[in-house]
Amino acid sequence: MSQRLALARRLVQEQAPYWSSALHGFVYVAVKGCKTMFVTAKGVLGYDPEFVDREDEADVACGLAHEIVHFLLGHPARRQHREPRLWNKAADLATNDLLLRAKWPLPEWFLFPDSFGLPAACSAEVYYDQLTARGADAHDAPKKPGDGDQARSSSEATAKQLASPKPHRGPPAIPGGGCCGGISGAPYRQEIEEELDREHARSASARERLRRQVAVQIREHVKTAGHGSVPADLVEWAHVELTPRLPTWQEELSSAIAASVGRIRSGATDYSLRRPSRRSLLRGVLRPGLVDWAPEVAFVIDTSGSMTLPLFQKAMQEAARIARVMDLDEVWLAQADAVLARPFARVSPRSLVGNLRISGRGGTDFRPALARAHQLEPFPDLVVYFTDGDGAAPVEPPKFQVVWCLIGEHTRRPAAWGRPVWVADSPHS
Numbered sequence: 001m002s003q004r005l006a007l008a009r010r011l012v013q014e015q016a017p018y019w020s021s022a023l024h025g026f027v028y029v030a031v032k033g034c035k036t037m038f039v040t041a042k043g044v045l046g047y048d049p050e051f052v053d054r055e056d057e058a059d060v061a062c063g064l065a066h067e068i069v070h071f072l073l074g075h076p077a078r079r080q081h082r083e084p085r086l087w088n089k090a091a092d093l094a095t096n097d098l099l100l101r102a103k104w105p106l107p108e109w110f111l112f113p114d115s116f117g118l119p120a121a122c123s124a125e126v127y128y129d130q131l132t133a134r135g136a137d138a139h140d141a142p143k144k145p146g147d148g149d150q151a152r153s154s155s156e157a158t159a160k161q162l163a164s165p166k167p168h169r170g171p172p173a174i175p176g177g178g179c180c181g182g183i184s185g186a187p188y189r190q191e192i193e194e195e196l197d198r199e200h201a202r203s204a205s206a207r208e209r210l211r212r213q214v215a216v217q218i219r220e221h222v223k224t225a226g227h228g229s230v231p232a233d234l235v236e237w238a239h240v241e242l243t244p245r246l247p248t249w250q251e252e253l254s255s256a257i258a259a260s261v262g263r264i265r266s267g268a269t270d271y272s273l274r275r276p277s278r279r280s281l282l283r284g285v286l287r288p289g290l291v292d293w294a295p296e297v298a299f300v301i302d303t304s305g306s307m308t309l310p311l312f313q314k315a316m317q318e319a320a321r322i323a324r325v326m327d328l329d330e331v332w333l334a335q336a337d338a339v340l341a342r343p344f345a346r347v348s349p350r351s352l353v354g355n356l357r358i359s360g361r362g363g364t365d366f367r368p369a370l371a372r373a374h375q376l377e378p379f380p381d382l383v384v385y386f387t388d389g390d391g392a393a394p395v396e397p398p399k400f401q402v403v404w405c406l407i408g409e410h411t412r413r414p415a416a417w418g419r420p421v422w423v424a425d426s427p428h429s
């Protein structure tokens, strides 16, 4: 390993000993001629020895710390549908802000919320929404006096423009400045990274284990060195990490709901300036980045003939669980087969469990309930439709977000729009 890199690793170890599992968990591979340093989505750190030896070891240490935070916060998986390069930038703002508050001596060419006029202490999702709202300008380096930058009309911004990586001006394309490798959710050197991953990748379970080890190390460090010895964000992260996980499909459902709700509110004026609540993060249901506010949710349960009593019960239990974790006092509830079998009513989440009165038992048509939902007052932000079977869905997407909760053996999403989640039969699958 390059001597400069070894020195940098020692600096990281000294400043944040609780990161050692991640620091030593990356697979370090010299990639001559790549002119930079990056980490792949699967934990392989590629570096050009010449490049690393030219840099100051304190800067390289900050680069390593930066990549570790991407890794811990799971930025690749959190990108979801978002444009990769802009997501990298948003994730960098969140990451560097955290490092800055943890008193890391970051190089000035790192990206900071402040330089974009954005508030501190937000998640990558929130920064992404902010940057998106600015259009093409968001992809430029922050404006500095005398930068001589050519402002572009944000109205001309397209996803394609945002997607095309531009050559770096000034700061080198290394971690912290918007080019961090697949670990940020946006592989910059796709082919090199794929090749490295083929040979050296840490498996998903190994990466999971490393994250968990770091969480344990953080918890232990706080116990021995006291509160304040680890940045508060990381203590919070470790707590969430060590909280028991939901089964996969429930995680998916949560993330689908969070994404849907996030999409509704991203245009709202004050949404993106608020922080996600600690409680919603700790509950493990609302994903990081989702602000804790109460959306209007409507549940529709498919009561066609194929919905057995156990499936119906499962749907009601899930609806109750969603309402509970979202802290909703009241929700809309309807039953529908080929028609609206039981009209929308305001119910308390408590009343969902044990409510086994099924109306309907005919065929399946998703249109009547969705059409009726458009007339509800209060208007739903989100409709969660529980169904097990094929049926006719509107061609045009409704004016609210829809999550299709597909239960039983069903394997096809009812429409091209909306977010499908396949609910497994076993609570442990």
Ligand SMILES: [Zn+2]
Binding pocket: 066, 070, 088, 091, 092, 095, 175, 176, 177, 178, 179, 180, 184
């Ligand atoms: Zn980064």
